[in-house]
Amino acid sequence: MRNPRREGLEWLPMRRHLSIVLFLVMAAAGGLGLIAQENRKGDAMSISDIYPDALDARGQSIIFKRVMEEDMAAIEALLDAGLDVDIRGSFNATPALRAAIADIWPVVEVLLERGADPMVTDRRGLTIPWLATTSRIGGDGPRARALGRVRARLADQGYLSAMYSPQEVTRMVTEGRWPPAP
Incomplete structure (x- = not known):
């Protein structure tokens, strides 16, 4: 039976109670639009x-x-x-590098626009310029168009002329010479 003296949030199911708390916290932080x-x-x-x-x-x-x-x-x-746009994950890869490894070039493009460093490397020596140059994405789909824009951006910034193989990058990291001077 319900106790009329206890007519507060304790009668709401726990999930609803937590939802209300979360709603109030998000409202206070200005994050409800998200x-x-x-x-x-x-x-x-x-x-x-x-x-x-x-x-x-x-x-x-x-x-x-x-x-x-x-x-x-x-x-x-x-x-x-x-x-941080360059937060590190498994194999020390960043989100942009992970997207490039998976040939998800629209995401790479957005992350580069948001300030991702194209010269970061993971433990294997992979870099975005090397992956953009060696990618086999073809055709006229969204990934191919984004790859073309990423290649153009990297070329404009001089990164494609400073492309290194993963073996070279790994050696340069070991020798303390990575990233190379622009």
Whole structure:
């Protein structure tokens, strides 16, 4: 039976109580607009999509999962919330480098526009200029068009003339000569 003296939040189901608390915290932080944004699947964004310190099941930043899903809205929300665009994940890769490894060039393009360093390297010596030059993406699809724009951007900034193989990069890192002087 209900106790009329206890007519407060304690009668709400725990999930609803936590939702109300989360709503109030987000309202105070000015982040309610981000919760209402839609991702590409049409689902409301989760709190991890706007919390820059959120980790996935493997303990790395949630942005790496969003990169692989090509979830631009969540990527932008994480960066807008203060996440470092060059945060490191597995193999010491950054989100832009991870996207380049997977040939997800539209994401690489956005991350470069947001300030990602194209000369970062992972443990294997991979770099965005090397991956852009050796990519086999062809045709006229969105990934191919984005790859063309990324290549043009890298060429304009002089990065394609300073392209190194992964073996050269690994050697230069070991010798303390990475990144090379522009």
